[in-house]
Amino acid sequence: MLGKLKYLIIDDSSSFLALARSILVQAGISNDRITATADSHKALRLLHQTKYDVVLCDYNMNCNIDGGLILDEVRQLQLQAADGVFLCVTGDNTRDVVNHFIEMEPDDYLTKPFRYIDFVKRLTKVVKRKQAMKPILQALAKRQHQQVLDMIHAPSNELKPYRGYLNRIHGDCLLRLQKHQQAVEFFQRQNQKLIWPKLGLSQALQGLGRFDEAEVILKTLLNNQPNNPQIHRDLATCIMLKEEYPRALSQFEELNEISPANPLRQVVIANLCSVLGHYDQAAVQFEKYALKVKGSHRYSLQLHIHSYQCLIFAALNGGEPQQRHRLLTQAKERLLALRNPLEQPLDSESEACFAAASALIALLEGNIEICFALCSRLQQAQLANLNFYTLINLCTLFGICGMTEEFQHCVKLASNCCEKNDDDDLLVSQIKLLKHRQLEVQQRLSSGSTLAESCLTQYQGGQFELALKQGIEAFFLVPFHHRLSLALLELLALKLETSHEPNQLQAIAKSALWVYLNDSRPDVDQKRKAKALYQQIIEQVDNDSNVVCQAG
Template identity: 25%
Template sequence: MSLSFKNYTVLVADDSRLVTSSITALLKQLGCEQIHCAYKPLEVLAKCRQNQFDFIICDYNFQSQINGFQLLEELNHLNLLPARTVFMFLTGENDLRIVRSIIDAEPDDYLLKPFKNQFFVDRLTNAIRRKLALLPIYEQLTKHDYYGVIEACKECLETRPEYSKLIRKFKANALVRCKEYRSARTEYEEMLSEDNFDWIKTALANTFIETDEVNRAKEILDTVNNKDENPYYHDEMSNIAVLNNDLPQAINHLKQSAMLLDSGAERELVIANLSLANQSYGDAVTYMTRYFDKNKNTFRGNVYTQLNLVRCHLYKAMGIKNKSLFDRQLQMLNPFIDEVRKRESLDHAYRMIISHIALIRGDLSSAINELKSVMQQIKNMHFYDIYHLGYLLERCSYFNEVKQILPQCRIAMDENQHPSILRSQTHMLLSFESRLQGAIEEVETLRKQVTEATINAGDSKAITQYVDIYFRLHELSPNSRRLCIAIVRFIAQYPFEYNGNYKIFDKIKECHEVIVKLMTEEELAEANYLPQYEIAKKNITLVIEK
């Protein structure tokens, strides 16, 4: 049955007026009467808000701020594409990175320019027929009702068997979305028995990864052809590395995957998350910056992405020595920080930024004061908020408070987000919990050693060992006022020759700075602290090895 194009409403989008004119002329020959043209992505969005199109023929590589991949994502995010709308990409690029990105965007079809008119007509006609035949599936996909997708697939398999391979693909993907991994696995295994396609292998491997059957997943991925050039192979190998707690390998695979695509939704975000889990803050800044730059003109480039970009910069700056360099970096971040400040709902996030900046500048008292008010707002926080709060509390040596809030971090994870993002957040949390637990256990061991030690005046060797235990405690809990006072008071008790592992005068100066920042003048006087600090410095004699 031939299609009648007369009543179709069409949008042709390309930054070349020559291309839009030639396609418009061709569509008119087919009988189309209602043809709209757009020359920029924002015009496409505007026209889709005003009209419901039967099909959209869209260039991929606009010479503008967003490309075709991002435009299609934006249209879907804004619910501007009805289920019946056919979306077809055109591109003059044969760069494999772009072609892979087009496939990754999942349009109804795509064509490489130049093409013959009849070839274009045939592909468009087939895409329209396919969309109409499988409309019940697309309607459920538009509503994100994946159980509904499964039921629609069952019906369409009976009524439209000529599209069985595509229907089974939809069904298997919907089963994965519903976390019915074993059922999805059965579908993929049946498809693989008929067609030896790599996309089926990577999808099948993913079902084993989701059920922690890593060895079987690896066996399947080993059969993938041309692994180096397959981004989905690297995605799944990254997932395996994450499950094996090999975060550097996971990050490396994702970097390779991102390099193979011109665009992509979440890979850079996942790399940034895994880098934070690995405490590789430089990489976290690099890939969060790429994620923001790539998406700043889309729905992903919102204030929350700006907020996480600021956080990554602050994590990296925590150990910075050059304060003027930090001030210059902060000047670059100020527009993003100001956007956070303007949002009343993000008051807690803004206060944490101010606290973090205060910590970097050495203003411990201000940092802690900001955190006190934030602690009252934890019920309204997202995952990244609570993670940031935990990080700051850890830096302020509030280990018990960190231990109390981390379970809230797990609760705050969105189970409906992309599995790779969820895994990366899980590893951010697991890494944090492991680091915290290790620190707490070491602190308990060191405190026990301090409690059980017997110190005699004049025994410089024993005093040195005791002081080094205290200094290791200080490394683990550098901003504990109680610990810093204990260190200064102990050293003030005994004159001794120090021959230990630390720069002792630097260490007691660090302790002193914490104490004077966290105590008022009245408290210092009442504790008779300053005279003790002077005595402590005089009590130390450095042993110079010959």
């Protein structure tokens, strides 16, 4: 059985590579059927080129691409056949490593050093099981969950020894098919001394919207197994579905301490930070994830760009002017550092991502003309291939700029992106983030409109300094407001006291003029008046600068 298979050994220890090869040869496997490498990146290339029947992979590689990421690559891209075997080996049996094995579920794992007889026995057992279950595993890989249930209901004799595995697959298929009531009844019939039926029952109850009941089950399990990552993960997801985001974030962070090796969890944590408006913290988590998975299929330049766009959103959502300036400067520096070393021309999707970031920066800096020019370019871009994070950033950009049709289109595309996820936690967190981003844009526009009307009221009442303060604040929330733009030009021409620097006031005046002149509602005389006001403001700023120079 073992002699007909192809093997790949991955380990950063040359002595272990030689030992593992020796063990396989001793087990009757021809040397030409064995490939070995100490390089994680080379291992990924080999896996993309050849379908190995058995992969023996070290967990702790001397590289950011560890055994967990290699297994993830194999599964997500189906680099092994359905009956392929993936064995993890490690010399580290600490809680963190064991918890990650529990989460990622390789076909088996061994702790170094191990005996020849134990290795061959366990390998043979796994190969035999996966070959017997091959038709079911093939259907699962194609997400043919109803077909899998049909095969389980009529098992062959060779499947009977694997009833425990089949029951777990049965329950998972019911959940995937959203047959939640059937799933509740199925899990309740299973052996309640085992943990998986209780986890499955809690998931089925969540599917029925019975979150409190599910939470009680999970907390009871957690009392008995406080370090079990699967229980923590299901509890965190349950709380997230209840939209209790601070609790959910706390639970995922606790899970990350118990089992820190799963990088995808950093994206979930980053999404929840974003939902709570903690964009600076989200930026840190997204960047950690991007650097961790670089070189694997999980890496995305668009997501790496998004990690720095979070700094822009931190600036967009409040804070003192100095803090906003610091965040924007930091975002621009990091985006530039990310783009400059790229040797190959960027694909259109990454160009669109950089353009969205540049447009948001221009908006925050008051360069409305540049922002609108970039928006017009993005209107013509092919958006269908953009990833979720670029799309939600475009949602914000188009929403703030009043481009309703484009906003709704990006919301729909982002929603479609969510549905392609195979990780339940990531799927739920992205859905919640999209919902929050829509609400955030609506609240921003509502607050901006209210503030703009207050500015106009204060202006009419002769409260000029308060009107100017509110007008500038409103302009950064709802820049495409022609009455506000004219009021700002009139107020700035009065040369009022303000905390803004002259160059900032000049940029605001220039943008206000551009908005007003490009609006179809003002007539020719009104636009002529706006130009005259702008010229007056520029002359005042120049005169003030000359006075400062002479005084110096």
